[in-house]
Amino acid sequence: MTQTCHDSISHRAAAIAPSSTLAITARVRAMKAEGRDVIGFGAGEPDFTTPDPISEAAIAALRSGMTKYVPVPGTPEARAAVAAKLQRENGIDCKPEHVIISNGGKFSLYLALQAMINPGDELLMPTPAWVSYKPMTELAGGTFVEIPTTAESLFLATPEQFEAAITSRTRVVILNSPSNPCGTMYDPDTIRGICDVLARHEHVTLISDEIYDRLVYGGRTHLSPGSLDSMKDRTITINGMSKTFAATGWRVGYAASPGNDGAVVKAMAKLQSQMTSSVTSFTLPALVTALESCQAEVADMRAAFERRSALMYELLSTWPGVTCPPPMGAFYVFPDISCTFGRTSPGGSEIENAGTFAEALLEETGAAVVPGDDFLGCGPNHIRLSFALSDQAIEDGCARIGDWIASLS
Ligand SMILES: Cc1ncc(COP(=O)(O)O)c(C=O)c1O
Numbered sequence: 001m002t003q004t005c006h007d008s009i010s011h012r013a014a015a016i017a018p019s020s021t022l023a024i025t026a027r028v029r030a031m032k033a034e035g036r037d038v039i040g041f042g043a044g045e046p047d048f049t050t051p052d053p054i055s056e057a058a059i060a061a062l063r064s065g066m067t068k069y070v071p072v073p074g075t076p077e078a079r080a081a082v083a084a085k086l087q088r089e090n091g092i093d094c095k096p097e098h099v100i101i102s103n104g105g106k107f108s109l110y111l112a113l114q115a116m117i118n119p120g121d122e123l124l125m126p127t128p129a130w131v132s133y134k135p136m137t138e139l140a141g142g143t144f145v146e147i148p149t150t151a152e153s154l155f156l157a158t159p160e161q162f163e164a165a166i167t168s169r170t171r172v173v174i175l176n177s178p179s180n181p182c183g184t185m186y187d188p189d190t191i192r193g194i195c196d197v198l199a200r201h202e203h204v205t206l207i208s209d210e211i212y213d214r215l216v217y218g219g220r221t222h223l224s225p226g227s228l229d230s231m232k233d234r235t236i237t238i239n240g241m242s243k244t245f246a247a248t249g250w251r252v253g254y255a256a257s258p259g260n261d262g263a264v265v266k267a268m269a270k271l272q273s274q275m276t277s278s279v280t281s282f283t284l285p286a287l288v289t290a291l292e293s294c295q296a297e298v299a300d301m302r303a304a305f306e307r308r309s310a311l312m313y314e315l316l317s318t319w320p321g322v323t324c325p326p327p328m329g330a331f332y333v334f335p336d337i338s339c340t341f342g343r344t345s346p347g348g349s350e351i352e353n354a355g356t357f358a359e360a361l362l363e364e365t366g367a368a369v370v371p372g373d374d375f376l377g378c379g380p381n382h383i384r385l386s387f388a389l390s391d392q393a394i395e396d397g398c399a400r401i402g403d404w405i406a407s408l409s
Pocket of ligand 1: 211242248
């Protein structure tokens with residue numbers, strides 16, 4: 001029997017869908033290369049360049065010969081800088097040896113799940129949620145269990161919903177606040193309430209994905225579960241350089257887990273030693289500079305995102321029939337566009353779902369958005385737009401989208 005190409009691919013690889021958000025980003029890049037007039041609301045990355053002191057630190061490290069293998073979890077200096085950041089900004093008590101630096105927050109999450117999940121275990125998470133959590137859970141042999149939320153509840157789950165959803169098979173709970181794709185976040189009291197519930201279920205570990213912890217608006221407070229007595233020994237905190245420091249291409253993320261003297265981090269380091277060995281050596285001094293010396297740059301970028309969040313919300317509120325909670329953090333809005341389903345676009349496309357909405361919108365107006373399907377839960381009624389682009393692009397793009405929706409028949 002001849003083996004087809006498909007047969008040579010593992011079941012594991014065949015079962016996983018590619019990242020839909022990265023696919024949109026690639027499509028926009030290709031359309032721009034063809035000279036098409038595209039406004040990209042799709043990418044989940046800051047439009048700023050990485051602040052100069054961070055780049056200079058990497059260049060200096062390269063020039064000084066820091067081009068060799070470094071310790072698997074990162075240099076002692078970089079791990080100490082992460083531990084100090086977590087103590088200073090998040091109130092998380094952890095030692096440098098409880099920190100591991102990996103190739104992006106994405107790989108930190110992947111390693112954490114590989115280190116904790118056995119086949120048959122369940123991972124519980126409110127949805128809509130970022131596209132990679134479910135495939136990563138399944139790659140670890142686990143089952144992704146949703147707590148579906150609604151726009152009315154700002155896409156947030158209550159402590160009672162967690163209590164009702166936890167079973168004897170629940171191994172990991174993930175919280176992502178502020179949220180990608182929802183742009184909303186938990187208030188400190190709800191975080192405390194959820195942690196009180198989790199604390200009663202001793203077999204459950206919490207992963208707190210805090211990659212957007214510095215991007216919060218309206219004077220809101222971000223509370224790290226790892227700072228609470230109730231869950232500090234059973235929380236793995238994930239963060240990284242990508243969003244806070246406009247450094248998505250650097251691929252630097254980290255995880256911290258002080259419980260049981262860093263047992264999870266040690267397991268993650270063992271896995272990392274057989275996979276990537278470490279992050280790129282000369283990014284580590286740059287991470288130290290970012291965490292210790294770039295507060296002013298971070299404050300400026302946050303202020304720009306806050307201004308754009310207000311502009312974006314004001315403009316999308318004029319789109320006929322579309323509803324959306326106001327953005328609270330990260331750089332996303334997640335409007336409900338189901339009012340357009342069953343209608344026809346000026347170019348003759350039938351809008352059946354968020355996918356056909358996004359497809360026709362891109363073709364007919366050049367505005368790129370992400371259909372919400374892969375974010376699960378009520379996601380299929382929504383699209384995600386990033387407001388990490390210039391004020392002018394936000395104004396032009398929102399006008400194109402609003403006019404297009406108004407012209408649907
Ligand atoms: C919620 C969330 N977690 C983690 C990541 C991973 O980011 P990175 O791997 O660039 O650090 C992202 C990136 O989009 C994200 O939105």
